[in-house]
Amino acid sequence: xxxxxxxxxxxxxxxxxxxxxxxxxxxxxxxxxxxxxxxxxxxxxxxxxxxxxxxxxxxxxxxxxxxxxxxxxxxxxxxxxxxxxxxxxxxxxxxxxxxxxxxxxxxxxxxxxxxxxxxxxxxxxxxxxxxxxxxxxxxxxxxxxxxxxxxxxxxxxx
Amino acid sequence: xxxxxxxxxxxxxxxxxxxxxxxxxxxxxxxxxxxxxxxxxxxxxxxxxxxxxxxxxxxxxxxxxxxxxxxxxxxxxxxxxxxxxxxxxxxxxxxxxxxxxxxxxxxxxxxxxxxxxxxxxxxxxxxxxxxxxxxxxxxxxxxxxxxxxxxxxxxxxx
DNA sequence: TCAGAAAATGATATATTATAACATTTCATC
DNA sequence: GATGAAATGTTATAATATATCATTTTCTGA
Numbered sequence: 220x221x222x223x224x225x226x227x228x229x230x231x232x233x234x235x236x237x238x239x240x241x242x243x244x245x246x247x248x249x250x251x252x253x254x255x256x257x258x259x260x261x262x263x264x265x266x267x268x269x270x271x272x273x274x275x276x277x278x279x280x281x282x283x284x285x286x287x288x289x290x291x292x293x294x295x296x297x298x299x300x301x302x303x304x305x306x307x308x309x310x311x312x313x314x315x316x317x318x319x320x321x322x323x324x325x326x327x328x329x330x331x332x333x334x335x336x337x338x339x340x341x342x343x344x345x346x347x348x349x350x351x352x353x354x355x356x357x358x359x360x361x362x363x364x365x366x367x368x369x370x371x372x373x374x375x376x377x
Numbered sequence: 378x379x380x381x382x383x384x385x386x387x388x389x390x391x392x393x394x395x396x397x398x399x400x401x402x403x404x405x406x407x408x409x410x411x412x413x414x415x416x417x418x419x420x421x422x423x424x425x426x427x428x429x430x431x432x433x434x435x436x437x438x439x440x441x442x443x444x445x446x447x448x449x450x451x452x453x454x455x456x457x458x459x460x461x462x463x464x465x466x467x468x469x470x471x472x473x474x475x476x477x478x479x480x481x482x483x484x485x486x487x488x489x490x491x492x493x494x495x496x497x498x499x500x501x502x503x504x505x506x507x508x509x510x511x512x513x514x515x516x517x518x519x520x521x522x523x524x525x526x527x528x529x530x531x532x533x534x535x
Numbered sequence: 536t537c538a539g540a541a542a543a544t545g546a547t548a549t550a551t552t553a554t555a556a557c558a559t560t561t562c563a564t565c
Numbered sequence: 566g567a568t569g570a571a572a573t574g575t576t577a578t579a580a581t582a583t584a585t586c587a588t589t590t591t592c593t594g595a
Contacts, residue, residue, distance in 0.1 A: 220513065220514060220515045221513060221514055222514070223514040223516070224514075252542080252543080252591085254543070254544090254590095256543085256544075257543095272580085272581080273580095273581070273582075274580070274581070286545095287544095287545090288544095288545070288546065288547085289581085289582070289583085290544085290545085290546085290582090290583075290584090291543095291544065291545075291546095293581095293582065293583075294543080294544075298543095309467040309468040309522065309524070310467040310522050312552095312580085312581060312582095327507075327510065329511070329514065329516050331516075332519060338514075340510060340514070342506070342510045344506040344509060344510060345503070345506040345507060345510055347506070348500070348502040348503045348505070348506040349485075349503060349523070349525060351502060352485065352498060352500045352502060352503055353487070353525060353527070355378065355379060356378060356379060356380070356381040356382075356487065356496075356498070356530065357378045357529075357530030357533065357534075358381070358487050358489075358525065358527055358528070358529060358530065358533075359527045359528040359533045360525055360526070360527040361490060361526050361527040361528070362525075362526045362527070363523075363524070363525050363526070364467065364468050364522060364523070364524040364525075364526075365507070365521075365522070365523050366467070366521070366522040367507060367511060367516065367518055367520075367521050367522075368518070368519050368520045368521070368522075369511070369516055369517045369518040369519040369520070370516070370517040370519070371515075371516060372514065372515030372516065375515065375516075375517045376515075410562085410571080410572080412561095412571095412572070412573090414572085414573075415572095430551085430552080431551095431552070431553075432551070432552070444574095445573095445574090446573095446574070446575065446576085447552085447553070447554085448553090448554075448555090448573085448574080448575085449572095449573065449574075451552095451553065451554075452572080452573075456572095470551085470552060470553095470581095
């Protein structure tokens, strides 16, 4: 069985560092400004492998001493999602850091209802099935939302 | 190409009538009460093949002369979704009538961003791909959300 | 370097979606 | 008809998101 969710006790600093490096690269390529606020929001999202709501981000920024209003957070989120650095999880109204922002993909999200962690898959079987099904009914795809809730392997076996 | 979205000029009264008949049957089997309010909300949802928000339902009920508060609508929606008579479209925060409420299924939703119509598919390729992908990573599925946005065949070709 | 334009953020207000908590009414059953 | 359970009414508020205009920061070109 392949791993999807990170192992317990993994070096999370590496996740964050890698995400930041990739985000910088993407912004560079896209000639987009990775400002302090955007970087802060992005880093906060990467504090865990869970999805985070806009107001949790707002609270976190406020605790850090910033006085921030909702539009500031939503703007940063819009910037990050537009660039594909962050994905919105529709069924949670929450946001999740992407670990492959450099390539276009139709992602699928596994959401553990026990531990709250989210994992992104880029599974061709699923993508292909969606594309094929759309083709069969003459539907021209613009965006897909595939979110799967249940128990991750850790939670299911403990 | 198989049809998924209803044809223009189809006899929509038949859709509504069929949906009501099926809903009555499901409620009967489940020994659940299809009260006036639930029937009204259900019928309003079936007024079109679009997804409807809770507050649109509230407004519609109000126009009909009822003085209804949000909890009333949300309770009816909870009842209907629990029974599988209505599905929630997560990416729209809106609700959509199911036309096969009698059988368990992992549905997929095609949402036309042009005309606003929604169509439910029960496509085994997609379901199987999701189930298989979950199996490969040891994920125990509780619920799935598959929503596909784009242009329906009518809108794409006109 | 600095003037002007563009982009980003700040600030205020408000829209939209959803639920908690308790009161009252309706309904099935005895 | 009395009783308890289910449904609905009522009030208040929580949670999520955006519109609008003001101000600040950054980029660009003279």
